[in-house]
Amino acid sequence: MKPYFKFELSQFITNKKNIAIYVILLFLACFYALNIAPSYKPIERVDAKEIEARYTSRESFIQNYLNDPNRFQGMASGGLFIFPRWNELDKKRLESLNEGNLKKYASVTSKWYTFSNDLITSTGQYYYSPGYYTHGNLYASDDGNYGYSYSASRYAGYGEGKSKLSINVFEERTALQTLQRLLESYLPMILIICCVFLSVDIVLKDRLYPSLLKGFPISDWKKLLIKGAVALIGSVGIIIPISIGLIMIGIRYGFGDFGLPVAIYTFVGEPTYFKKGEFLNTSMGMYLLQNFIILILLFALIISLVLLASMIIRNEFANLLVGAMFIFNEIFYFKRGIGFFEEVENYPTNYVQVGQIISGYRNYIYNSSALTFDKGVYVLGISTGILILLIFVISKFKRYKLV
Amino acid sequence: MWKLLKNNLIIERSSKKNIFAFIFVALFIFGLAIYMENWDVGNIPAQKTSEQQNVLSALSLFPDMDASADGDSSDLYKNLNEQQRLIALQRISANLNKPDMFAESAINLAKLREETFQLEGFEEVEEFLPTFNENKLESIFYERLTSLDIPIFTDNLTYYQFLIFLFGILGSIWFIFLAFYTCGIMIEDFNHTSLIKGYPLSFDKYVAAKGISTMSIILIFIVEIFLCSLPLIYFRGLGDPSYPVAVFDGNYEIYSIAKYIGVSVLYMIFIAIFVILLSLILNVLLKNMYLTLFVELFLFVLPSLFPRLVSLLPFNPFNYINFTDLLDGKSLELAYPVGLNSTHGLIYIGISIVILVVIANLFLSTGKLKRA
Numbered sequence: 001m002k003p004y005f006k007f008e009l010s011q012f013i014t015n016k017k018n019i020a021i022y023v024i025l026l027f028l029a030c031f032y033a034l035n036i037a038p039s040y041k042p043i044e045r046v047d048a049k050e051i052e053a054r055y056t057s058r059e060s061f062i063q064n065y066l067n068d069p070n071r072f073q074g075m076a077s078g079g080l081f082i083f084p085r086w087n088e089l090d091k092k093r094l095e096s097l098n099e100g101n102l103k104k105y106a107s108v109t110s111k112w113y114t115f116s117n118d119l120i121t122s123t124g125q126y127y128y129s130p131g132y133y134t135h136g137n138l139y140a141s142d143d144g145n146y147g148y149s150y151s152a153s154r155y156a157g158y159g160e161g162k163s164k165l166s167i168n169v170f171e172e173r174t175a176l177q178t179l180q181r182l183l184e185s186y187l188p189m190i191l192i193i194c195c196v197f198l199s200v201d202i203v204l205k206d207r208l209y210p211s212l213l214k215g216f217p218i219s220d221w222k223k224l225l226i227k228g229a230v231a232l233i234g235s236v237g238i239i240i241p242i243s244i245g246l247i248m249i250g251i252r253y254g255f256g257d258f259g260l261p262v263a264i265y266t267f268v269g270e271p272t273y274f275k276k277g278e279f280l281n282t283s284m285g286m287y288l289l290q291n292f293i294i295l296i297l298l299f300a301l302i303i304s305l306v307l308l309a310s311m312i313i314r315n316e317f318a319n320l321l322v323g324a325m326f327i328f329n330e331i332f333y334f335k336r337g338i339g340f341f342e343e344v345e346n347y348p349t350n351y352v353q354v355g356q357i358i359s360g361y362r363n364y365i366y367n368s369s370a371l372t373f374d375k376g377v378y379v380l381g382i383s384t385g386i387l388i389l390l391i392f393v394i395s396k397f398k399r400y401k402l403v
Numbered sequence: 404m405w406k407l408l409k410n411n412l413i414i415e416r417s418s419k420k421n422i423f424a425f426i427f428v429a430l431f432i433f434g435l436a437i438y439m440e441n442w443d444v445g446n447i448p449a450q451k452t453s454e455q456q457n458v459l460s461a462l463s464l465f466p467d468m469d470a471s472a473d474g475d476s477s478d479l480y481k482n483l484n485e486q487q488r489l490i491a492l493q494r495i496s497a498n499l500n501k502p503d504m505f506a507e508s509a510i511n512l513a514k515l516r517e518e519t520f521q522l523e524g525f526e527e528v529e530e531f532l533p534t535f536n537e538n539k540l541e542s543i544f545y546e547r548l549t550s551l552d553i554p555i556f557t558d559n560l561t562y563y564q565f566l567i568f569l570f571g572i573l574g575s576i577w578f579i580f581l582a583f584y585t586c587g588i589m590i591e592d593f594n595h596t597s598l599i600k601g602y603p604l605s606f607d608k609y610v611a612a613k614g615i616s617t618m619s620i621i622l623i624f625i626v627e628i629f630l631c632s633l634p635l636i637y638f639r640g641l642g643d644p645s646y647p648v649a650v651f652d653g654n655y656e657i658y659s660i661a662k663y664i665g666v667s668v669l670y671m672i673f674i675a676i677f678v679i680l681l682s683l684i685l686n687v688l689l690k691n692m693y694l695t696l697f698v699e700l701f702l703f704v705l706p707s708l709f710p711r712l713v714s715l716l717p718f719n720p721f722n723y724i725n726f727t728d729l730l731d732g733k734s735l736e737l738a739y740p741v742g743l744n745s746t747h748g749l750i751y752i753g754i755s756i757v758i759l760v761v762i763a764n765l766f767l768s769t770g771k772l773k774r775a
Contacts, residue, residue: 016691016693017694020694020697024701127456127460130460130461130463133453134530137453138450138453140453314419315419317420320583321423321426321427332437335441
């Protein structure tokens with residue numbers, strides 16, 4: 001078996017298409033590090049000016065109305081009730097930022113976010129950061145609620161943790177935090193598409209030189225197993241070009257460390273229609289490890305799917321389609337809040353957005369509590385197992401011979 | 404050559420690749436209809452609510468002041484307050500089903516927004532408002548609607564309305580789909596060179612036959628798009644083919660849905676010929692199906708990675724491949740804005756096709772390919 005493994009691996013590495021995929025990924029990673037990462041504008045900025053503007057206008061309101069005889073009429077009383085407490089937090093934020101005491105800034109900011117979020121959700125008279133209300137966003141206040149609670153939990157973690165703090169850490173610009181943000185947006189899609197491309201011809205390329213390959217004294221089933229393993233190793237190798245981009249970001253903005261807190265949206269018990277979950281912190285190392293495990297399982301699932309398709313359909317275009325259908329299937333049934341009514345957690349196609357599953361964002365928008373790491377491992381593991389079993393059974397039929 | 408063409412078509416008819424491509428196109432269209440239904444695409448009250456929140460958050464950047472006509476606040480603040488009032492009016496008229504009121508306030512709103520671009524401090528609120536281009540398209544759309552007396556509130560899943568939405572997406576994926584479909588156009592033949600040599604025909608004729616048979620399959624894809632949308636007539640009705648669509652084709656214009664679809668189909672056919680030729684040549688040069696695909700996709704995304712290229716090289720055919728963005732005037736919203744003309748686009752793609760034909764002829768008659 002070993003010589004065949006070496007043979008497959010060398011074929012895989014020297015394949016022009018595979019080299020092209022790695023080169024394209026390297027190009028994209030460098031392009032991201034040099035061009036897109038610097039222009040990242042987080043909604044939750046660390047901006048002394050913004051805090052000061054808010055503080056002074058509220059402070060002048062308080063000064064104007066505090067001794068006004070009409071202060072109990074109309075809206076003024078509401079402002080007089082809320083603004084002093086809000087302003088106290090803002091004042092502390094401003095002071096600690098000017099002193100350079102980042103630890104204190106983190107813990108006060110966490111309180112500020114909790115206070116603001118409670119106020120905005122309960123009264124409906126105030127708004128989240130304007131950044132959420134962009135043109136065309138129909139779910140701005142939902143996003144704002146998520147962003148504020150997420151930030152509150154994150155900043156609390158910074159205040160208590162031992163990590164070295166900086167403005168870049170607060171704005172999530174360091175290399176590891178960039179990776180975290182990317183995992184929650186389009187990086188998993190790119191990785192899985194690359195995996196499909198890497199494995200798409202691994203079986204069908206043999207049809208060009210059948211006489212050569214019939215010479216290997218090894219059964220079809222073992223061949224497939226080795227091919228799958230080679231494709232999996234190759235897919236994990238995608239990490240190399242991506243880490244080069246991350247190193248470039250790290251040199252510029254710092255690397256961050258594995259102890260940094262990552263806020264995870266968790267739901268204890270059954271969700272109800274109005275009840276929302278809460279945010280709990282986990283460490284960056286744990287977060288990335290869980291992501292990695294789910295990604296590997298997804299790779300294994302995709303590769304076994306492609307292997308099965310290559311055996312039954314024997315057409316590369318069909319392989320690509322099967323892969324694409326798996327990746328994009330979720331758009332067809334996705335709807336905000338549908339997790340409350342349907343058991344979306346049982347569909348393996350639901351776990352493509354790895355980062356959003358681990359961070360709980362998918363639970364938030366699906367209004368579900370079941371899309372978790374454990375459930376993901378369980379569902380993906382079982383589906384991969386079933387597919388491998390199918391491959392085993394089918395490889396025993398003469399009709400589906402490989403070459 | 405006709406016999407060869409017939410032979411090719413018989414091969415294509417039983418090709419698994421084609422069967423899967425047909426299934427894919429059908430699934431895509433049904434999926435899109437389900438998606439539109441699920442996401443409530445084009446729900447006017449929901450859109451207006453979010454628009455109102457945008458303006459409210461733009462207003463939250465200002466201290467509260469007197470916004471009446473002779474008040475002491477800035478012009479921009481007054482303008483935004485007036486916008487806020489008009490959007491509220493639109494929401495009400497949408498909910499109460501008063502299309503006249505809706506259109507009138509839409510036109511007034513667009514006029515107000517046009518003024519904001521000259522006002523002081525506009526940069527700070529820019530992200531909350533539609534771009535100049537979007538606003539212009541909306542304003543001419545509603546002006547035409549009121550002048551023609553066409554109903555405003557329509558079902559977005561009627562046949563023609565759905566087609567508009569569909570073609571609005573096709574612009575960005577048609578090229579990608581074709582690149583996937585045609586990237587291996589000659590690869591199979593390289594594996595059987597002895598077979599090709601046996602044909603009693605010159606090689607360029609053989610290639611021409613191959614290109615034509617692929618093109619005819621692609622034409623069937625285009626027909627399939629219309630056929631697969633037909634069930635919507637049964638479920639939701641036909642819609643109105645003369646319903647206006649605001650486009651930018653060098654100037655701001657109003658097309659009817661029928662004309663919009665016509666222009667799109669014309670673009671799709673031109674792009675198909677272009678991609679087939681590109682795949683043929685790249686196949687010969689690179690001798691690898693995936694490298695061909697990657698090169699084509701790279702050329703496709705290059706203008707969006709480096710927007711400067713669009714204004715530097717307006718004759719680059721890849722600027723015009725995404726015909727939906729072209730007709731939406733998206734080139735005016737780039738960092739280096741440039742007004743791309745859709746008729747010129749067809750001409751540039753046409754010229755590129757001629758150049759590719761010449762290149763293909765030069766390459767294929769030198770006999771380089773035969774030894775592949």
